[in-house]
Amino acid sequence: MPLLVALALLAFPPQTSYRDKIGVGLEGIGSRGLEFVDVMKTTRPLEKPSGGPAKIDANGWPLEDFKLVAFDMRPVMAWAPPMDDPEGYQMDVSGSYSLSFKGKADLTIAGDSPDFKIANKKYDPAQNLTTADLICPKGKALMVVTFQNTGGAVKDIHLLRPGYSRASKQVFTTPFLKAIQPFPVLRFMDWLDSNGTNPFYGDAKNTTEWSDRHLPTDATYTRQGRKFGVPWETIIALANEAKKDVWINIPVAASDDYIKNLAALMKRDLNPQSAIYLEYNNEVWNWGFLQSTYNRMAAEAEVKAGNSNLNNDGEKNWDVWRRRRHARRSLEIGQIFLNAFGKDSFGKRIRPVMAWWVIAPDQYKDMLEWVKRTYGAPNKYFVAIAGAPYFNPHEAPKTASPDQLLATLRRATDAWVPGRKTLIDLAKSYGLKCYAYEGGPDSGGGDPTNVANRIRAHRDPRMKELVYRDLKTNWFDLGGDLFMYFTLTSASSRYGMWGLSEDITQTNTPKWQAIHQLMGK
Template sequence: MTYKKVSQLLIFFGMALFLALAVPPIWSKLAQIKPESNVLNSPPAVTSTQAATLPKTMMTNRSLGIGINGFSDYSTQIPFLDAFRTARPWYTICGDEDPACQEQGNNNAEVKLDLDENGWVKSLPKPGTGASYTRVATLLYREIPGAFPTGKYVVLYDGEGKIIYEFESKKIEEESRPGRDVINVTGGGAGICLHILETDPNKTGNYIRNIRVVPEQYEKTFTTQIFNPDWIEKVKGFQTLRFMDWMETNNSPQKEWEDRPKLTNATWQGKGAPVEVMVTLANRLKTDAWFNMPHLATDDYIRKFAQYVKEHLDPQLKAYVEYSNEVWNWQFQQAHYASEQGKAKWGQDLGDAWMQFSGMKAAQVCDIWKKEVFKEASNRVFCVIGTQTAWKGLEEPLLNAPKWVAEGNEPPYKHGIDGLAVTGYFSGGLGKQENLDTVLSWRSDPDGGFGKAFKQLREGGLLKDGDTVPDIISLFEYHSKVAKEKGLKMVAYEGGTHIVGMGGAENNDQLTEFLIAINKHPEMYNTYTMLLNGWKKNGGTLFNHFVDVSKPSKWGSWGALTSLNEKGSPRYNALIDFMKNNPTWWPRE
């Protein structure tokens, strides 16, 4: 749905007002890998004869998927042992020792940074020279107190210079040496602030780079173990991992293959995960992988991405492939791009140009993956095409693209498309501004208002707006018929609770507190089960929950878990138990 995306963008762009979107970190071993073999720990191509046979029950007992939350320094997801993988892009500051710099007020100096191709700072202006900055800094584990490991960390780096640590981190001088600092990290909300005060002081080109920040106990294993075992434990039980947010799909500027996210990037926040990392994770967990191709990506980009997946993803796993994400959604650049391109191609007066163009592109992407790259192994690819769930009829120009068909092409759904993708969100209208007074009045009830809240979610009738679980289930029935008519499966690319303040109501602290409590309430277990049973009954197949781990706020409660410290939650437990009770009920061709 749309509002969660608004919340994510507001957070991101709010920070971007004072932070630079620098290019991304590095593990020292990976820095030495040659470009032509730039894969995680140089894994060989996986072949059908090399792959271990999956237990027959493994995939059939995992009937749900899950979206993987995007990277940020303030996320409670913490998927990597090396915290610098998700560090905030460099921002510039003036040292206290340079009043002339302070007087300039920094002046958005991030754009002036002297960066190498991977985003490492090659040089810094000297204090007293009138520059608008004299040092750079980044943040890790920001404003997530108690959600990350505390204690000793090692900071490994190459090059010469001076690094200092602030906020919840303090250098242990007697245990540190050049290239390896030891810091003690406490669990407060400020997190770790890492400053580079000097880099390449002797002007030999040996600037500080390849910074890694790892809990001390994982120093010897993090280059091969890579993923945080606590996070792995939470996501290992699902059939599919949807990497839309890991790939920074929405508004993505990626076009050429050489501009893709790379293992050697300084941080992956702001650019996305390399394909090598996603494939490595899927192989490790024996989990299908859902990839979203950037809307600007060239055919060469798509072809090379597909080729890497063909050669390295375990052949017993499926690759779900989707053109961008929610191209129907005018909130994102991909919708505007599709409209511009569609109208330029078929006429400025074509009202549904963006959907016809989206359908055409989905077909072309699928053709590249299935016909050009995978060929005889095309059954390893599951192509999806996504529509807006509540807008009945919007799928018609998407699936049929009559203007493209008039040029001599088959309609998009006949180009190897396997699934019609919809969402499965419910909110009951609890967060809408027009319902604010009514919803807040429920809090004076003896049960704190939860009885009425869940009655509205599961039955409706108490508020002006619907969007109840039965409402969503009726939409499943509609889209299932459409999919069946086209010979497609109905899949849910995202779904779950959409209970969040909207239209200004998000700024009411009392409402935010109440909505977060509703999302955590034990009755949410039964509500999720009701939704998923309705999905299965009405012809649904794979259902992806949005997302795995996320800190709740006024912008929404999207995570099945709020942090890795949780052993479970009503929503997470409902997902796990539904899979136990409902093995995959559709053929896994």
């Protein structure tokens, strides 16, 4: 090797790439991700023109006159000032939207400006098809469309974003596909509407069945009765088109039949090269979500009924029962998928994960020990344990400046090192990997106090170094494995500044720069 080359390598050693170890969680649909070409898939539930839910059929199409909120991309609290965002950033969603639907209707359009327009409206009686262009002016971000004199016969509504022809069959927007390109794994927790959508355990019908799910043909993929979450077929279509592995969250109330049907669907339709990470719902440990209550009630009812292995050692603490039930259901989900894909797919295509509360390694250990005593070695059933090692500025003064917030965030990620190392070492002791099912800087919580400076801190160029340090030095260098950053996009508000960016078209923010560097770009 020439001397100059050798000296250069010593001075600038090749950078390790973590390209295969950084995934991303997708924001809930209908927000800054602009995921679908057809806006109709992410509209709010249809309303009567005068307010209140509109009557709909089984597929979500209206049975009477109605209005739809096509989108609202205004900064948080723009509707009830003052806004959270000191800069009032608003992504550009202006342009001409292509509307089409079966049937006839009188249309009016409104929003955050009187300058919205309807143009080129036509009705083709041969096809019973109405078409029109809806014009959203520059700088505006709320579109509401009212359909009247419909006779309850309007169906098959499509509202395509600017830049896509009315004949386009493209499902996912080009900016969205470009933004997810660097990540090998996508987590669909928010797409699946995992939090608080499951039935109450005390309901007469307290399971989620395969027939309860959304279908691609449904009017919208937002919550509608017992239907919630993007259709599995659509998730598969995205994974296939983008060539991604999927991290999916199984509903807490899903029956075995639901899981068997899902496994069969994925075996049949998912790209054979795509791996499937399996997680039982989301944060079943978290009392802020209904799934935690469901799991506890199910565990208590089972023990009360007798012949349960949740108390096979005489354990009398319901909190232990609920943790064991969570571990067991995580195990059972994996086994159902392995029955469909073949036992030799374990750790390859099928990757069951036992996720729990990251600050409680003793509880992980208790669950793993119970699995070991009851079923055998945990690494025969799980590939990893997982937690959400966020770092936050909670120790900062209430009136902290951006500089103070960034300094507190730096101390917070470094303070996490012992706790993360404990969990990573615990995983290794059972022959398991340690994943982060979510992670990144957390400055949310819903409190509007000092929110302007919290947002400024997240936009600061120094956030790049913080995110880089949190993932590389304080996760990967400790032995941590797959890190699922939360999230790809989001608004910035009192509820959090989660996103790598606030606009799907912007992939050079400080947080994004950290990801690019970690991936060796």
